[in-house]
Amino acid sequence: MRAVIPFKKNNAKSRLGSLLSEKEREDLAMAMLTDVVQELRSSGCFKVIDILSTAIIDIEGTNVVLTELGLNESLNEYLKKMSSHSINEPVLIIMADLPLISSKNIQDITSSNADIVIAPGRMGGTNAIFIRNPSSFQVDYYGASFLKHYEIAKRNGLNVQVFDSFNLSTDIDEVSDLTEVLIHGKGHAATYLKKLGFDIAKNSGRVNVRRN
Amino acid sequence: MRAVIPFKKNNAKSRLGSLLSEKEREDLAMAMLTDVVQELRSSGCFKVIDILSTAIIDIEGTNVVLTELGLNESLNEYLKKMSSHSINEPVLIIMADLPLISSKNIQDITSSNADIVIAPGRMGGTNAIFIRNPSSFQVDYYGASFLKHYEIAKRNGLNVQVFDSFNLSTDIDEVSDLTEVLIHGKGHAATYLKKLGFDIAKNSGRVNVRRN
Numbered sequence: 001m002r003a004v005i006p007f008k009k010n011n012a013k014s015r016l017g018s019l020l021s022e023k024e025r026e027d028l029a030m031a032m033l034t035d036v037v038q039e040l041r042s043s044g045c046f047k048v049i050d051i052l053s054t055a056i057i058d059i060e061g062t063n064v065v066l067t068e069l070g071l072n073e074s075l076n077e078y079l080k081k082m083s084s085h086s087i088n089e090p091v092l093i094i095m096a097d098l099p100l101i102s103s104k105n106i107q108d109i110t111s112s113n114a115d116i117v118i119a120p121g122r123m124g125g126t127n128a129i130f131i132r133n134p135s136s137f138q139v140d141y142y143g144a145s146f147l148k149h150y151e152i153a154k155r156n157g158l159n160v161q162v163f164d165s166f167n168l169s170t171d172i173d174e175v176s177d178l179t180e181v182l183i184h185g186k187g188h189a190a191t192y193l194k195k196l197g198f199d200i201a202k203n204s205g206r207v208n209v210r211r212n
Numbered sequence: 213m214r215a216v217i218p219f220k221k222n223n224a225k226s227r228l229g230s231l232l233s234e235k236e237r238e239d240l241a242m243a244m245l246t247d248v249v250q251e252l253r254s255s256g257c258f259k260v261i262d263i264l265s266t267a268i269i270d271i272e273g274t275n276v277v278l279t280e281l282g283l284n285e286s287l288n289e290y291l292k293k294m295s296s297h298s299i300n301e302p303v304l305i306i307m308a309d310l311p312l313i314s315s316k317n318i319q320d321i322t323s324s325n326a327d328i329v330i331a332p333g334r335m336g337g338t339n340a341i342f343i344r345n346p347s348s349f350q351v352d353y354y355g356a357s358f359l360k361h362y363e364i365a366k367r368n369g370l371n372v373q374v375f376d377s378f379n380l381s382t383d384i385d386e387v388s389d390l391t392e393v394l395i396h397g398k399g400h401a402a403t404y405l406k407k408l409g410f411d412i413a414k415n416s417g418r419v420n421v422r423r424n
Contacts, residue, residue: 105376120378123388124395124412124419144412144419146395162396164317166332169378176335183336183358184374200336200356207336207356 083135099189255318311401
Protein backbone atom coordinates (compact mmCIF):
# COMPACT_ATOMS: atom_id res chain seq x y z
CA MET A 1 0.00 0.00 0.00
CA ARG A 2 1.21 3.51 -0.74
CA ALA A 3 0.33 7.03 0.27
CA VAL A 4 0.61 10.13 -1.87
CA ILE A 5 0.47 13.73 -0.68
CA PRO A 6 0.14 16.67 -3.06
CA PHE A 7 2.04 19.68 -1.68
CA LYS A 8 2.39 23.31 -2.67
CA LYS A 9 5.05 25.22 -0.78
CA ASN A 10 5.46 28.46 -2.74
CA ASN A 11 3.10 31.12 -1.41
CA ALA A 12 1.24 28.39 0.48
CA LYS A 13 -1.99 29.13 2.34
CA SER A 14 -2.52 32.56 0.85
CA ARG A 15 -5.81 33.03 2.72
CA LEU A 16 -3.81 33.26 5.94
CA GLY A 17 -1.98 36.29 4.53
CA SER A 18 -3.65 38.76 6.90
CA LEU A 19 -1.95 37.17 9.93
CA LEU A 20 1.12 35.38 8.60
CA SER A 21 3.97 36.43 6.32
CA GLU A 22 4.76 34.37 3.22
CA LYS A 23 7.70 32.73 4.99
CA GLU A 24 5.53 31.91 8.02
CA ARG A 25 2.82 30.44 5.81
CA GLU A 26 5.38 28.25 4.07
CA ASP A 27 6.79 27.15 7.41
CA LEU A 28 3.29 26.36 8.68
CA ALA A 29 2.60 24.36 5.52
CA MET A 30 5.84 22.39 6.12
CA ALA A 31 4.89 21.83 9.78
CA MET A 32 1.48 20.47 8.76
CA LEU A 33 3.06 18.25 6.10
CA THR A 34 5.47 16.95 8.75
CA ASP A 35 2.51 16.09 11.01
CA VAL A 36 0.78 14.20 8.19
CA VAL A 37 3.93 12.29 7.21
CA GLN A 38 4.69 11.42 10.84
CA GLU A 39 1.24 9.89 11.38
CA LEU A 40 1.38 8.08 8.03
CA ARG A 41 4.72 6.58 9.04
CA SER A 42 3.68 5.60 12.55
CA SER A 43 0.50 3.99 11.21
CA GLY A 44 2.78 1.32 9.75
CA CYS A 45 0.46 0.96 6.75
CA PHE A 46 2.69 2.09 3.90
CA LYS A 47 5.63 0.73 1.97
CA VAL A 48 6.01 3.99 0.06
CA ILE A 49 5.06 7.60 0.86
CA ASP A 50 5.30 9.93 -2.15
CA ILE A 51 5.02 13.70 -2.03
CA LEU A 52 4.06 15.42 -5.27
CA SER A 53 5.68 18.77 -4.63
CA THR A 54 6.01 22.05 -6.49
CA ALA A 55 9.30 22.80 -4.69
CA ILE A 56 12.35 20.89 -3.54
CA ILE A 57 11.76 19.78 0.05
CA ASP A 58 13.25 17.15 2.28
CA ILE A 59 11.14 15.07 4.63
CA GLU A 60 12.49 11.86 6.13
CA GLY A 61 10.88 8.64 5.03
CA THR A 62 9.31 10.04 1.87
CA ASN A 63 10.05 10.29 -1.85
CA VAL A 64 9.67 13.78 -3.18
CA VAL A 65 8.47 13.89 -6.78
CA LEU A 66 8.79 17.34 -8.30
CA THR A 67 5.90 18.38 -10.50
CA GLU A 68 4.68 21.53 -12.18
CA LEU A 69 1.27 20.09 -12.88
CA GLY A 70 -1.90 21.15 -11.07
CA LEU A 71 -3.56 19.12 -8.35
CA ASN A 72 -5.84 16.99 -10.55
CA GLU A 73 -3.31 16.55 -13.33
CA SER A 74 -0.44 15.48 -11.07
CA LEU A 75 -2.57 13.00 -9.12
CA ASN A 76 -4.22 11.52 -12.21
CA GLU A 77 -0.82 11.13 -13.85
CA TYR A 78 0.37 9.41 -10.67
CA LEU A 79 -2.58 6.99 -10.71
CA LYS A 80 -2.05 6.34 -14.42
CA LYS A 81 1.66 5.65 -13.92
CA MET A 82 0.88 3.18 -11.15
CA SER A 83 -1.48 1.35 -13.49
CA SER A 84 0.90 1.41 -16.46
CA HIS A 85 3.66 -0.02 -14.27
CA SER A 86 1.18 -2.67 -13.12
CA ILE A 87 1.38 -1.39 -9.56
CA ASN A 88 -2.08 -2.42 -8.60
CA GLU A 89 -1.74 -1.86 -4.90
CA PRO A 90 -4.15 0.38 -2.98
CA VAL A 91 -3.27 4.05 -2.59
CA LEU A 92 -4.28 6.69 -0.07
CA ILE A 93 -4.33 10.23 -1.46
CA ILE A 94 -4.17 12.60 1.46
CA MET A 95 -3.95 16.37 1.77
CA ALA A 96 -0.94 18.01 3.39
CA ASP A 97 -2.91 20.42 5.61
CA LEU A 98 -4.54 18.07 8.12
CA PRO A 99 -2.72 18.81 11.38
CA LEU A 100 -5.22 16.95 13.62
CA ILE A 101 -4.62 13.63 11.85
CA SER A 102 -3.78 10.57 13.95
CA SER A 103 -2.15 7.28 12.99
CA LYS A 104 -5.37 5.58 14.12
CA ASN A 105 -7.30 7.60 11.54
CA ILE A 106 -4.93 6.22 8.88
CA GLN A 107 -5.22 2.66 10.12
CA ASP A 108 -9.01 2.92 10.16
CA ILE A 109 -9.43 4.43 6.71
CA THR A 110 -7.08 1.93 5.06
CA SER A 111 -8.63 -1.09 6.75
CA SER A 112 -12.02 -0.56 5.13
CA ASN A 113 -13.33 -3.23 2.77
CA ALA A 114 -14.83 -0.69 0.37
CA ASP A 115 -13.40 0.01 -3.10
CA ILE A 116 -13.28 3.75 -2.38
CA VAL A 117 -13.24 5.46 1.02
CA ILE A 118 -13.72 9.22 1.15
CA ALA A 119 -12.94 11.37 4.17
CA PRO A 120 -14.85 14.59 3.54
CA GLY A 121 -13.46 18.02 4.20
CA ARG A 122 -15.77 20.81 5.17
CA MET A 123 -17.81 22.54 2.47
CA GLY A 124 -17.82 19.58 0.11
CA GLY A 125 -14.09 18.90 0.02
CA THR A 126 -12.21 15.61 -0.13
CA ASN A 127 -9.40 15.50 2.41
CA ALA A 128 -8.40 11.87 2.00
CA ILE A 129 -9.44 9.21 -0.47
CA PHE A 130 -8.48 5.58 -0.33
CA ILE A 131 -8.46 3.86 -3.72
CA ARG A 132 -8.23 0.10 -3.69
CA ASN A 133 -7.51 -0.22 -7.40
CA PRO A 134 -5.75 2.84 -8.88
CA SER A 135 -6.58 1.85 -12.46
CA SER A 136 -10.29 2.18 -11.67
CA PHE A 137 -10.37 5.82 -10.57
CA GLN A 138 -9.56 9.41 -11.47
CA VAL A 139 -9.70 12.38 -9.12
CA ASP A 140 -11.54 15.66 -9.68
CA TYR A 141 -10.72 18.21 -6.95
CA TYR A 142 -11.99 21.79 -6.51
CA GLY A 143 -15.61 22.71 -5.83
CA ALA A 144 -17.76 20.02 -4.29
CA SER A 145 -15.17 17.30 -4.92
CA PHE A 146 -16.80 15.01 -2.35
CA LEU A 147 -19.89 14.76 -4.57
CA LYS A 148 -17.77 14.42 -7.71
CA HIS A 149 -15.67 11.61 -6.25
CA TYR A 150 -18.79 9.86 -5.00
CA GLU A 151 -20.30 10.04 -8.49
CA ILE A 152 -17.11 8.90 -10.26
CA ALA A 153 -16.98 5.85 -8.00
CA LYS A 154 -20.64 4.98 -8.56
CA ARG A 155 -20.29 5.46 -12.32
CA ASN A 156 -17.38 3.01 -12.29
CA GLY A 157 -19.42 0.45 -10.35
CA LEU A 158 -17.33 0.85 -7.18
CA ASN A 159 -18.73 0.76 -3.67
CA VAL A 160 -18.01 3.80 -1.56
CA GLN A 161 -17.68 4.33 2.15
CA VAL A 162 -17.73 7.77 3.75
CA PHE A 163 -15.17 8.02 6.54
CA ASP A 164 -16.54 10.00 9.47
CA SER A 165 -13.70 11.93 11.11
CA PHE A 166 -13.50 15.42 12.56
CA ASN A 167 -9.70 15.18 12.45
CA LEU A 168 -9.63 14.41 8.74
CA SER A 169 -12.35 16.96 7.97
CA THR A 170 -10.22 19.75 9.42
CA ASP A 171 -8.06 21.21 6.68
CA ILE A 172 -6.46 24.56 7.29
CA ASP A 173 -7.24 27.36 4.85
CA GLU A 174 -8.83 30.28 6.70
CA VAL A 175 -7.76 32.22 9.77
CA SER A 176 -10.63 30.71 11.77
CA ASP A 177 -9.26 27.22 11.01
CA LEU A 178 -6.19 28.04 13.10
CA THR A 179 -8.48 27.88 16.14
CA GLU A 180 -8.90 24.16 15.55
CA VAL A 181 -5.13 23.64 15.47
CA LEU A 182 -4.68 25.58 18.72
CA ILE A 183 -7.50 23.73 20.50
CA HIS A 184 -7.00 20.18 19.23
CA GLY A 185 -3.53 20.05 17.67
CA LYS A 186 -0.67 18.19 19.33
CA GLY A 187 1.94 18.19 16.60
CA HIS A 188 4.40 20.41 14.77
CA ALA A 189 1.77 22.81 13.40
CA ALA A 190 0.30 23.55 16.84
CA THR A 191 3.77 24.03 18.30
CA TYR A 192 4.74 26.36 15.47
CA LEU A 193 1.63 28.54 15.83
CA LYS A 194 2.15 28.82 19.59
CA LYS A 195 5.78 29.78 18.98
CA LEU A 196 4.57 32.59 16.71
CA GLY A 197 2.45 33.91 19.59
CA PHE A 198 -0.96 32.59 18.57
CA ASP A 199 -3.51 31.61 21.16
CA ILE A 200 -7.24 31.39 21.67
CA ALA A 201 -9.13 34.57 22.58
CA LYS A 202 -11.47 33.18 25.22
CA ASN A 203 -13.04 36.37 26.47
CA SER A 204 -15.78 36.70 23.92
CA GLY A 205 -18.76 34.40 23.57
CA ARG A 206 -17.35 33.17 20.28
CA VAL A 207 -13.90 31.69 20.11
CA ASN A 208 -11.30 33.41 17.99
CA VAL A 209 -7.63 33.19 17.33
CA ARG A 210 -5.30 36.08 18.18
CA ARG A 211 -1.62 36.77 17.74
CA ASN A 212 0.22 38.32 20.65
CA MET B 213 -28.79 5.00 30.03
CA ARG B 214 -30.54 8.24 29.15
CA ALA B 215 -30.15 11.02 26.63
CA VAL B 216 -30.97 14.66 27.13
CA ILE B 217 -31.30 17.30 24.44
CA PRO B 218 -31.51 21.02 25.20
CA PHE B 219 -33.78 22.75 22.69
CA LYS B 220 -34.71 26.34 21.94
CA LYS B 221 -37.55 26.77 19.48
CA ASN B 222 -38.49 30.45 19.75
CA ASN B 223 -36.50 32.53 17.28
CA ALA B 224 -34.20 29.54 16.77
CA LYS B 225 -31.06 29.82 14.65
CA SER B 226 -31.09 33.60 14.40
CA ARG B 227 -27.84 33.65 12.40
CA LEU B 228 -29.76 32.09 9.50
CA GLY B 229 -32.07 35.12 9.45
CA SER B 230 -30.69 36.46 6.16
CA LEU B 231 -32.02 33.43 4.24
CA LEU B 232 -34.84 32.01 6.35
CA SER B 233 -37.91 33.55 8.00
CA GLU B 234 -38.47 33.05 11.72
CA LYS B 235 -41.08 30.36 11.02
CA GLU B 236 -38.72 28.57 8.61
CA ARG B 237 -35.89 28.70 11.14
CA GLU B 238 -38.14 27.18 13.78
CA ASP B 239 -39.28 24.48 11.35
CA LEU B 240 -35.65 23.74 10.46
CA ALA B 241 -34.78 23.50 14.16
CA MET B 242 -37.66 21.04 14.64
CA ALA B 243 -36.52 19.01 11.60
CA MET B 244 -32.97 18.78 12.99
CA LEU B 245 -34.30 17.80 16.43
CA THR B 246 -36.40 15.12 14.76
CA ASP B 247 -33.27 13.77 13.03
CA VAL B 248 -31.39 13.64 16.33
CA VAL B 249 -34.25 11.94 18.18
CA GLN B 250 -34.74 9.42 15.39
CA GLU B 251 -31.08 8.35 15.47
CA LEU B 252 -31.06 8.24 19.29
CA ARG B 253 -34.11 5.97 19.19
CA SER B 254 -32.82 3.69 16.47
CA SER B 255 -29.49 3.33 18.26
CA GLY B 256 -31.38 1.30 20.86
CA CYS B 257 -29.14 2.71 23.60
CA PHE B 258 -31.62 4.68 25.72
CA LYS B 259 -34.40 3.91 28.14
CA VAL B 260 -35.32 7.60 28.39
CA ILE B 261 -34.88 10.55 26.01
CA ASP B 262 -35.57 13.92 27.65
CA ILE B 263 -35.84 17.23 25.81
CA LEU B 264 -35.26 20.35 27.89
CA SER B 265 -37.34 22.77 25.87
CA THR B 266 -38.22 26.44 26.04
CA ALA B 267 -41.53 25.80 24.22
CA ILE B 268 -44.22 23.13 24.18
CA ILE B 269 -43.36 20.63 21.45
CA ASP B 270 -44.36 17.07 20.73
CA ILE B 271 -41.87 14.49 19.50
CA GLU B 272 -42.70 10.80 19.67
CA GLY B 273 -40.65 8.71 22.05
CA THR B 274 -39.40 11.60 24.17
CA ASN B 275 -40.31 13.40 27.39
CA VAL B 276 -40.49 17.14 26.96
CA VAL B 277 -39.45 19.03 30.08
CA LEU B 278 -40.34 22.72 29.88
CA THR B 279 -37.71 25.06 31.26
CA GLU B 280 -37.04 28.77 31.28
CA LEU B 281 -33.47 28.32 32.43
CA GLY B 282 -30.45 28.91 30.22
CA LEU B 283 -28.40 26.11 28.66
CA ASN B 284 -25.91 25.58 31.50
CA GLU B 285 -28.44 26.09 34.28
CA SER B 286 -31.05 23.71 32.85
CA LEU B 287 -28.50 20.95 32.17
CA ASN B 288 -26.75 21.29 35.52
CA GLU B 289 -30.12 21.19 37.28
CA TYR B 290 -30.92 18.06 35.28
CA LEU B 291 -27.65 16.38 36.30
CA LYS B 292 -28.22 17.42 39.93
CA LYS B 293 -31.76 16.03 39.93
CA MET B 294 -30.52 12.73 38.54
CA SER B 295 -28.01 12.53 41.40
CA SER B 296 -30.48 13.57 44.10
CA HIS B 297 -32.91 10.91 42.90
CA SER B 298 -30.04 8.41 42.97
CA ILE B 299 -30.28 7.89 39.22
CA ASN B 300 -26.67 7.07 38.70
CA GLU B 301 -26.94 5.84 35.18
CA PRO B 302 -24.84 7.30 32.35
CA VAL B 303 -26.24 10.21 30.38
CA LEU B 304 -25.54 11.54 26.92
CA ILE B 305 -26.07 15.29 26.54
CA ILE B 306 -26.48 16.02 22.87
CA MET B 307 -27.24 19.16 20.89
CA ALA B 308 -30.40 19.43 18.81
CA ASP B 309 -28.75 20.83 15.67
CA LEU B 310 -26.69 17.86 14.44
CA PRO B 311 -28.48 16.76 11.27
CA LEU B 312 -25.67 14.48 10.03
CA ILE B 313 -25.81 12.27 13.13
CA SER B 314 -26.13 8.50 12.68
CA SER B 315 -27.29 5.81 15.09
CA LYS B 316 -23.82 4.28 14.74
CA ASN B 317 -22.29 7.52 16.06
CA ILE B 318 -24.53 7.16 19.12
CA GLN B 319 -23.68 3.51 19.63
CA ASP B 320 -19.97 4.28 19.34
CA ILE B 321 -19.89 7.24 21.72
CA THR B 322 -21.91 5.46 24.40
CA SER B 323 -19.87 2.26 24.20
CA SER B 324 -16.64 3.96 25.29
CA ASN B 325 -15.04 2.86 28.56
CA ALA B 326 -14.02 6.41 29.49
CA ASP B 327 -15.65 8.40 32.31
CA ILE B 328 -16.29 11.33 29.98
CA VAL B 329 -16.46 11.29 26.18
CA ILE B 330 -16.55 14.61 24.34
CA ALA B 331 -17.53 15.01 20.70
CA PRO B 332 -16.14 18.41 19.73
CA GLY B 333 -18.01 20.92 17.65
CA ARG B 334 -16.09 23.25 15.40
CA MET B 335 -14.44 26.30 16.95
CA GLY B 336 -14.07 24.79 20.40
CA GLY B 337 -17.66 23.70 20.94
CA THR B 338 -19.03 20.56 22.62
CA ASN B 339 -21.71 18.91 20.52
CA ALA B 340 -22.17 15.76 22.56
CA ILE B 341 -20.85 14.70 25.93
CA PHE B 342 -21.25 11.30 27.49
CA ILE B 343 -21.12 11.33 31.29
CA ARG B 344 -20.80 7.98 32.98
CA ASN B 345 -21.59 9.28 36.46
CA PRO B 346 -23.83 12.37 36.44
CA SER B 347 -23.00 13.25 40.06
CA SER B 348 -19.35 13.75 39.06
CA PHE B 349 -19.77 16.46 36.44
CA GLN B 350 -21.15 19.89 35.63
CA VAL B 351 -21.35 21.47 32.20
CA ASP B 352 -20.04 24.86 31.12
CA TYR B 353 -21.11 25.74 27.57
CA TYR B 354 -20.39 28.87 25.49
CA GLY B 355 -16.93 29.92 24.35
CA ALA B 356 -14.34 27.15 24.12
CA SER B 357 -16.53 24.68 26.01
CA PHE B 358 -14.47 21.75 24.71
CA LEU B 359 -11.48 22.99 26.69
CA LYS B 360 -13.62 23.80 29.72
CA HIS B 361 -15.23 20.36 29.76
CA TYR B 362 -11.85 18.72 29.34
CA GLU B 363 -10.51 20.68 32.31
CA ILE B 364 -13.56 20.01 34.51
CA ALA B 365 -13.16 16.29 33.90
CA LYS B 366 -9.42 16.33 34.66
CA ARG B 367 -9.98 18.40 37.82
CA ASN B 368 -12.50 15.80 39.00
CA GLY B 369 -10.05 12.96 38.35
CA LEU B 370 -12.02 11.57 35.42
CA ASN B 371 -10.52 10.10 32.29
CA VAL B 372 -11.59 11.70 29.05
CA GLN B 373 -11.87 10.44 25.51
CA VAL B 374 -12.26 12.74 22.53
CA PHE B 375 -14.74 11.31 20.03
CA ASP B 376 -13.58 11.92 16.48
CA SER B 377 -16.60 12.46 14.23
CA PHE B 378 -17.28 14.85 11.37
CA ASN B 379 -21.02 14.12 11.71
CA LEU B 380 -21.10 15.11 15.35
CA SER B 381 -18.80 18.11 14.80
CA THR B 382 -21.27 19.59 12.31
CA ASP B 383 -23.72 21.80 14.18
CA ILE B 384 -25.78 24.23 12.15
CA ASP B 385 -25.52 27.91 13.01
CA GLU B 386 -24.33 29.88 10.00
CA VAL B 387 -25.54 30.02 6.41
CA SER B 388 -22.41 28.21 5.22
CA ASP B 389 -23.28 25.29 7.53
CA LEU B 390 -26.37 24.60 5.41
CA THR B 391 -23.96 23.42 2.69
CA GLU B 392 -23.01 20.47 4.89
CA VAL B 393 -26.68 19.50 5.33
CA LEU B 394 -27.29 19.67 1.58
CA ILE B 395 -24.17 17.65 0.73
CA HIS B 396 -24.18 15.04 3.50
CA GLY B 397 -27.65 15.10 5.10
CA LYS B 398 -30.14 12.30 4.55
CA GLY B 399 -32.83 13.15 7.10
CA HIS B 400 -35.66 15.59 7.78
CA ALA B 401 -33.45 18.70 7.83
CA ALA B 402 -31.99 18.00 4.37
CA THR B 403 -35.44 17.24 2.98
CA TYR B 404 -36.85 20.44 4.48
CA LEU B 405 -34.07 22.63 3.04
CA LYS B 406 -34.50 21.11 -0.41
CA LYS B 407 -38.27 21.68 -0.17
CA LEU B 408 -37.55 25.36 0.53
CA GLY B 409 -35.53 25.52 -2.70
CA PHE B 410 -32.01 25.33 -1.33
CA ASP B 411 -29.26 23.69 -3.27
CA ILE B 412 -25.52 23.79 -3.80
CA ALA B 413 -24.10 26.45 -6.09
CA LYS B 414 -21.47 24.40 -7.90
CA ASN B 415 -20.34 26.86 -10.54
CA SER B 416 -17.78 28.72 -8.52
CA GLY B 417 -14.52 27.31 -7.26
CA ARG B 418 -15.85 27.51 -3.72
CA VAL B 419 -19.03 25.76 -2.77
CA ASN B 420 -21.93 27.85 -1.57
CA VAL B 421 -25.55 27.42 -0.74
CA ARG B 422 -28.27 29.24 -2.70
CA ARG B 423 -32.02 29.50 -2.51
CA ASN B 424 -33.98 29.27 -5.74
